Amino acid sequence: MPTEQTLTFDEKAIQGLDLLFNHYWILRSEQPEWYQLIRERDKVLRRYINDKFGLRLIIHQHFIKLEKIPVEPERWMGIQQFQEPMDYTIFCCALAFLEGKSVDEQFLLSDLCQEIQASYPGENELDWTLYIHRKSLIRAIKVLLDFHLIRTIDGDLGRFDHDEEQEVLYEATVYSRYFMRSYPEDFHNYSNWEELLEEDWRMNQEDERRKRVYRKLFFSPGIHRVDQQDPDFLYIRMYRNRLSEDIENHSNYKLHVYKNTAFLSNPEPKQYQQVFPDAKAQSDIILQLSKYFHDHIDQYSPRENGEIVLTEGELDTIIETIRAQFDRGWSKYFREKPTPSVRKEIMEALKDWMMAEVDRETSLIKLKPLLAVLAGEYPKDFAGGEEE
Numbered sequence: 001m002p003t004e005q006t007l008t009f010d011e012k013a014i015q016g017l018d019l020l021f022n023h024y025w026i027l028r029s030e031q032p033e034w035y036q037l038i039r040e041r042d043k044v045l046r047r048y049i050n051d052k053f054g055l056r057l058i059i060h061q062h063f064i065k066l067e068k069i070p071v072e073p074e075r076w077m078g079i080q081q082f083q084e085p086m087d088y089t090i091f092c093c094a095l096a097f098l099e100g101k102s103v104d105e106q107f108l109l110s111d112l113c114q115e116i117q118a119s120y121p122g123e124n125e126l127d128w129t130l131y132i133h134r135k136s137l138i139r140a141i142k143v144l145l146d147f148h149l150i151r152t153i154d155g156d157l158g159r160f161d162h163d164e165e166q167e168v169l170y171e172a173t174v175y176s177r178y179f180m181r182s183y184p185e186d187f188h189n190y191s192n193w194e195e196l197l198e199e200d201w202r203m204n205q206e207d208e209r210r211k212r213v214y215r216k217l218f219f220s221p222g223i224h225r226v227d228q229q230d231p232d233f234l235y236i237r238m239y240r241n242r243l244s245e246d247i248e249n250h251s252n253y254k255l256h257v258y259k260n261t262a263f264l265s266n267p268e269p270k271q272y273q274q275v276f277p278d279a280k281a282q283s284d285i286i287l288q289l290s291k292y293f294h295d296h297i298d299q300y301s302p303r304e305n306g307e308i309v310l311t312e313g314e315l316d317t318i319i320e321t322i323r324a325q326f327d328r329g330w331s332k333y334f335r336e337k338p339t340p341s342v343r344k345e346i347m348e349a350l351k352d353w354m355m356a357e358v359d360r361e362t363s364l365i366k367l368k369p370l371l372a373v374l375a376g377e378y379p380k381d382f383a384g385g386e387e388e
Contacts (some may be wrong), residue, residue, distance in 0.1 A: 009048065009250050013041040017251060020057070021218055022272050025065035027175065029360070038064050048250060053218070054203075054211040064173050067181055069200050070219050070342070071212050073193070076352040081143055082110040084136060086122070091140040093119045095180060098149060102174035106153060109160065109168040113137070128164040134268060135161070149176040210233050217247070217255070221276065221354045222263035222370040225305055236262050260306030277374065281331035282349045286320045287376030289346070294375050306369035315365055316343055329378050 016038040019026060028035040033190045038045065039059065046057050047067065054271035058065045070077060082088055093116040101107065116137070119213075126133050141157055144150045155168030183190075183199065190196055201208060213235050216223045225233040236243065236257055244255040253264040269275045277283035293300065293308065300308050310318075316339050327335050334342055347365070355371040358364070 009044055010041075012037055013048075014251055015102055016045055020045070020049075020064070020066040022070070024147065024383075025063050027063050028063070030148070036063055039075075051207075052210065052214045052246075054207075055201075055215075057122075058178075063178065065178070066158070068219060069197070069215070071215050074354070079143055081139055081146075082106070086136045087139050089120065089122060090126075090137055091143060094140055094144060095149075095176070098172055098176040099147050101176070102105070103174045104171055106171045107153070109157070109166070109170065109256060110143075111165075112141075112170070134164060147175070147179060148173055156346050157262065172175065172208075183200065193290075197305070213243075217262070217264055218253075220306070222261050222373075224354070224368055224370065225260045225285055227305060233262065249349055258369065258373075261373070263370065263373070277376075280345050280349070281334055284326075284376070285322065285330065285334065285346055286330045286349060286353075286355070286371070287374060288326055289318065291375035291377050292318055292322055293372060306372075308367040310365045310367065312340075312343065312363070313367065315347075316340060319343055326378060329382060 003096070015182065019034050019038065026034050026038060042059060049055050049057050055069065056067045058067065079088070079091075082091070082303075094112060096119060097112055111230060113128055120126050128134055128137070133310070138157060138161060141150075145152065150170045150172060153169040153171050155169055159166040159170070171213075183196070185199070190199070207312065210229065213223075213232050223233065223236065226322045240255070240257050247253055247255050247264065251264075252264055252268065256263055256265060266275060302308050319339050319342055324338065334345075337345075347356060347358070350367075350371065351358075353370070354368060356365060356367050359366060
């Protein structure tokens with residue numbers, strides 16, 4: 001019989017929910033304590049996840065997986081190790097190859113290469129004598145290994161980097177058949193990715209607005225108000241107190257709602273969580289950029305939704321101003337880069353954190369209200385330098 005504790009959302013349930021949201025899946029062989037904790041809070045977690053998010057929680061004898069489907073796909077949601085579309089295509093071809101392998105069945109790298117070449121759908125054929133194609137394959141295989149979809153039995157993949165004749169022996173794992181989501185219809189019946197999202201919402205018509213808002217808050221750095229009639233943002237403002245109480249009772253996050261943006265914060269982030277600011281050098285510059293706009297907001301005219309629109313040249317001028325003030329504290333990597341290169345790298349980070357986007361038609365930079373939430377500068381007695 002389940003105890004009263006297992007039917008209430010206690011600290012263990014809060015920890016379990018956090019683990020599910022911050023990991024692709026929990027493998028029993030790799031994280032037995034996490035696996036057991038979630039199994040013990042199975043009922044209460046299923047109920048809450050279904051009610052607030054409309055998501056599917058899979059409890060398997062070998063793993064636990066929460067199928068995290070976003071409201072809208074964002075650029076940072078992909079596999080971070082991948083650099084080119086080819087990486088994803090090769091990865092999917094490798095998954096198809098593994099579908100035909102039984103658990104613990106062994107195969108050679110050359111067999112995998114041959115099958116990927118045969119099934120690759122690109123206009124140009126794969127050629128393993130080309131370095132760029134081998135690098136793409138290596139990135140795909142490393143992700144297969146990271147997700148424990150295959151394991152290395154003998155050999156060194158790194159040697160394939162310089163010699164396409166190198167051989168490695170691999171073994172298929174029990175997880176390889178469960179990586180991809182299952183769909184109610186044959187995958188070929190969908191013509192684009194939008195139809196996949198529409199299929200999910202057809203199954204979640206009840207309280208769709210609430211589920212959209214919860215997914216946005218938990219899956220994204222923040223939510224921006226699009227316009228005065230933005231239905232998701234209006235929902236957040238209308239039910240702000242109820243949302244805040246519910247989120248704090250079921251997680252370690254706190255809800256923050258401003259005129260043009262809303263987001264969750266975590267006062268004590270875990271090591272496995274991605275938070276801003278992080279330890280990367282560009283975070284310092286982003287905080288300094290935010291401080292600049294706080295100090296010079298009278299020089300700009302934010303749009304009704306809080307966006308500040310700039311040209312690349314205007315942003316370069318601002319970065320030059322910040323550089324003159326603070327570059328003694330910048331990392332050597334950024335100190336030695338020309339301003340346009342600094343701007344490009346900072347923009348990539350800003351886009352990943354949903355703090356900026358670029359208009360495709362005009363190439364204008366739109367800085368989002370989320371950028372203004374945190375600002376920073378060095379202390380007045382900061383001397384700078386590598387040793388400091």
